[in-house]
Amino acid sequence: MSPYEGTGGAQGEDVPHIETLFRLLSSATVRIHAAPEGYAEGVSGATPWGSGFFVAPGWVLTCAHVALRGGRDEGGKREVGLSFEETGDGGATVTHTVRGLVEWAQPEHSPPGDIWPGPDLALVRVLNPPPHPCVWLSERTARFTLQDVYFFGWGQLAGSASPVGPVDGRCTVTGQYGTDGWLKLGNQDEIPHGVSGGPVVDLSRGEVIGVVKASRSAGRDGGLATSIVQLRRIAPPAGTVAAETEDTYQHVMHAHDRYHAQRHRDDETTRDTWTDIQGPLRATAQRALTAGRRAELLGLLAELPPPLSTARLDEIIAQLTGRRYDGILPAPRGWRDGLGMLYDPRPGLRELDAVLRYAVYAATADRPYPAPGAANAGCGTGSAPPPPAPNSTAGPAAGCARSGPSGCPPAAPGSTTLARPRPRRRRHRRAARPRRRRPAPVRPAGDHPTGLGTQPLRLAGVRHRAHRRTHPHRR
Known part of the structure; x- marks a missing residue:
């Protein structure tokens, strides 16, 4: 876990420590070459086709002109070799050589001429990968940076x-x-x-x-x-999507976010994490969420099914930012992409308010398939009204006509339905007869009003902790 969590990350550094960044990148970067020979242990005279890097467990991102340079077809997919180093806690370095299949590349074939047209990207699924680190991919939708x-x-x-x-x-x-x-x-x-x-x-x-x-x-x-x-140019699946694995883009991005959330929560790790280097940066200190809280929120969003469509996600973002996406880059497709659009909200709306409302919308939005553990979801599918404007008192569940154990409870007129953490009741113990604390009752996933089990409450917990960090006088 990031050592800067307790201070809110406000250390004011302009760039991360280069030595730490070098270790994070070198451990996640691979050499791509022909399969199956690859490199033997130690130094090899073979020349790699190019480089790539792990973006999620078992997934490597590289250029299409690198992944499609050679190799043989395996079941209709191009097979490549990948080599990378692993440094143990004692400093010993081991070289791993594995096989991988090119699951997506654009363009799909070598074009005439020397320069491959855009986007010139490829995703390689690694076969039987050993444990390895992954880089942190930006969730922002930006043309470029001037830094x-x-x-x-x-x-x-x-x-x-x-x-x-x-x-x-x-x-x-x-x-x-x-x-x-x-x-x-x-x-x-x-x-x-x-x-x-x-x-x-x-x-x-x-x-x-x-x-x-x-x-x-x-x-x-x-x-x-x-x-x-x-x-985001990876083509979405045709027809109805029944599982995360059917959408390559969502599958890889969700795996990326779950990996970094787990790494951030791992208190026993002695190795550097990406939230460690992001925490003290000046740009991170100016955000509504610390680097650690952002990793937690992205990890929670990754547990949810993706939005119904790009258009539906754009509607939610427009309700919060006051503007629709009209850039030349591919539009946001997943919850992480939408979160990256909220870091510079419209005047009059605080970034924290936009992020928290967005988290609630994501937890209660319509979805193409039930969330994990929500087989009896009441409001997880079907149609629902668009989210209210930021100054509206109606929550995202307002207008849901279903009620009962597996449905949405009707909202009281004029009340808000934003998820809030339930205050704990103080227990007074007698000195002579101490009581043993009973475990809290467990609610089945299908009985939760949103049909998502405890997921909205966990998202609400992120909101509550962020609110206490920004309002320390309110306890």
């Missing part, structure tokens, strides 16, 4: 005893290149061959915002990167 960025990958090392080794550097994003979500990387540092497919980190926020694509031209420094937002 310094840090890139990492495995490149060819001229004049080194090892032909391939880790390469990192720091440069600026100078602007946008075309309409495919490409970012222009400044010429402050060299990007050698092999780094393509590696992560690009926004140093001001401590999160991955892009994938290194290539150098702009031979003999000149600088290069191109593809925005993480382009992952």
Whole structure:
């Protein structure tokens, strides 16, 4: 858990500690090459096709021109090899070589010419992966950042005893290149061959915002990167969705958020986490939620089924921000994407209010399939009215006509239905006859008004803790 949680993360640093960032990136970055041989233990003279990095347990993100460079088809999918290092607690390093299948790539085939068109991204599903760390992907919908960025990958090392080794550097994003979500990387540092497919980190926020694509031209420094937002181009499944695994984008993003929430909650870990480096950053300290609280909230949202559609999610965001999304980048598709749209709300609406209302809407919204453990959901499917305006007293469940054990209780006229933590009743114990505290009754998932078990109450708990942090005088 982040050591900055108790101070709210307000340490005022501009960039994360580079050594810590290097360890996080190097442990999550892989070399992509032919399958099945890969690298033997130690140094190998083979040249990798490029780099990639773990974005969720068992999933690697890279460039399409890297993943589709070679390899053989396995069941209609391209098979590749991946190698990465694991450093134990004692400092010993072990090289893992595994197989992977390219589950999605765009473009799907090698085009004519030297430059692959956008988005030039691919997702590789790793077969039987050993335990490994993952990077933190930004949930923001932004064209680019004007801050310094840090890139990492495995490149060819001229004049080194090892032909391939880790390469990192720091440069600026100078602007946008075309309409495919490409970012222009400044010429402050060299990007050698092999780094393509590696992560690009926004140093001001401590999160991955892009994938290194290539150098702009031979003999000149600088290069191109593809925005993480382009992952939203993964085509949604056709027809009715019955499970998370049927939607590749939602499946990978949910696994990413659950991983980082678990890492943040792990009190026994002695290794650095992404919330550790995000906590003291100045940009994080200015947010309504600390880095740790944001990881918790994203983890809770990842337990919910995704929105019914992109249009429905846009309606919810528009109710909170007062504007619909009209950017040139792909529109938000998941709950994490919508949360990233609330960090700069419209005038008159506090960021914390927008985030908390959004969490309640997500917990009570219509969904394409029941949430886990909500087989008897009462309000989990079907149609429901759009969320009320921020200054409205009606909650998202207002207008639900169903009532009873598995339905939504009718809202009282003029009352609010936002979930709030239930105050605890004080128990007075007699000194002579101490009572043994009885466990709280367990409510079945289907009996909860939202049909989601305890999920809305957990989201409400995040709201309550954030409210106490911002209003310390109210206990």
